[in-house]
Amino acid sequence: MGVIKTALEIALEKTENVRGDRSNIDLFEYKQKGKKLANEYLAGDSDMEQLKKAPPGQKESLKQGIFDVLVTQISMPANKEDLPRLEKTGRGLAMIIEKNEFSVMFKQLMQIMGQYLDEVSRYDQAIRQQYAPKLRQKEEELSRRFGREVRIDPMQDPEFTAFYNQHISALKGNYMAVIEQAREEARKMFENKD
Secondary structure (H helix, E strand, C coil), rough: CCCCCHHHHHHHHHHHHCCCHHHHHHHHHHHHHHHHHHHHHHCCCCCHHHHHHHHHHHHHHHHHHHHHHHHHCCCCCHHHHHHHHHHHHHHHHHHHHCHHHHHHHHHHHHHHHHHHHHHHHHHHHHHHHHHHHHHHHEEEEEEEEHHCCCCCCCCHCHHHHHHHHHHHHHHHHHHHHHHHHHHHCCCCCCHHCC
């Protein structure tokens, strides 16, 4: 009868020749420091000066960590208050991509996101206006039923909310392609350092 080995024994046998490479560990740590630096930058606690002071061997890993965090911040703004965050993200990416084409592309993205927010506002007004007769009809019916005037907040009406979300989601879908394209272009420019 053969010897039965535990899973730990089998794993140890298979990995006994595996040795950690210190340089890979260091690069991973620098990348993690870059991520931390990017988060501090977004929070307003850092201006990324550490990147300029970093030794050449660390700089690329730091930049990779910063890029990994900042590229995910290229996203749809929910309102005008999100635009400064998006703009700060662009400035941070411009520091590590260091290509004029990126700055031009990001400026165009900011204009498009401003247009998106204006369009959302127009859609909101148009949707509310289009749904207003149906909402008034529901209010009148409830007022008759309860014997007093009833007002309905449109966002509390499930039918309106579904109607609203359907139209706003369609609009958002049109602009999400722009966000994805911006992320991809940033990735290409970051990876092609020539």
